[in-house]
Amino acid sequence: MNRILILDDERWVRTSLRRVVELTGLPVQVVHECADGLSALDWLKQESVELILADIRMPIMDGLAFIEQLRQIGGRQDVVIISGYDDFSYAQTAMRFGAMDYLLKPVEPDDMRKCLGKWLERNAEAAEQAGMPKLDAQEQSTFERVARCVREGLPGPLALKDIAAQVHLNPSYLSQLFKRHTGKAFSDYVAEARLEEAKRLLSRTSLRISDISDRLGYADLAYFSSVFKKYTGLPPSEYRKRCPQPTRDICCREK
Structure with a gap:
């Protein structure tokens, strides 16, 4: 349903x-x-x-x-x-x-x-x-619980075995579930979720880019910038400049 x-x-x-x-x-x-x-x-x-x-x-x-x-x-x-x-x-x-x-x-x-x-x-x-079979109701519910754990765990470290323990699942089964539901590995899903959080922080806060990089667990600022550019097509500084005006207004009101 x-x-x-x-x-x-x-x-x-x-x-x-x-x-x-x-x-x-x-x-x-x-x-x-x-x-x-x-x-x-x-x-x-x-x-x-x-x-x-x-x-x-x-x-x-x-x-x-x-x-x-x-x-x-x-x-x-x-x-x-x-x-x-x-x-x-x-x-x-x-x-x-x-x-x-x-x-x-x-x-x-x-x-x-x-x-x-x-x-x-x-x-x-x-x-x-995409060649992905439909999940049954139980698998769908399980995936939603795991996705929620990922959202709540950001921006900290997120390992497959730790998330599996939180939802009482075998890590191997969880890995297969993610592949069937999203067509990608758990690590790739987490990496995308982390970059989406980076986009949110760049557009809605005044945090320095180096602080955002540290917050999201990237030890090297240059590596973070490279990964972010590959994902969005823009370096972090340029993405922030191009942030849509309505969102930037929200940023200002939240400061």
Whole structure:
């Protein structure tokens, strides 16, 4: 069952969206609701979902800012923007920020069914192309627990045997599980998570690059810069300069 998070500041809208999702009859389940983007980001630090339905207009943190911050912390969940504004510019902006689709309120069951059906089909095709078999429910739950341990363990050292001990698994089994689910080795997954954390620290804090390198466990600044450039296409200093203006404004407010 694919897990969904609903994000809207109005309770009746969240209730309505939950019901519309249920009416599609598709293998999806709404597992949680949040009233703003900030509380959703906090919840996602401990939990995992595959899809997020997010309102474009909310207090504290709106849907677009939420997508931006989600990507900054390494979140790869797909996001569908829900809006009461039938304006192409809104849809265009949402797509530019990384939304996979754009639905208008009130969302009809047929529209939701088409949206979710397209999403499920795309995911199935991606898994087939990658040659990765589907995980059963128990394996999926296990992987989510491990991914959460990785997120919570950053920026410290993360060894496969230590994570395996935390979730009471054999390290060899855990290594195979990661390969089946992500198509990559555990060490590569951790390396990417570490670099996503580096991106977040560069864009949202004023820490010196050398401090970020040390914080993430890179003993040599030049090596960190080389790895970061290979991953993003930019050296850390240039990435920080090109940080999107909305994020830089957030940085300033947090200082």
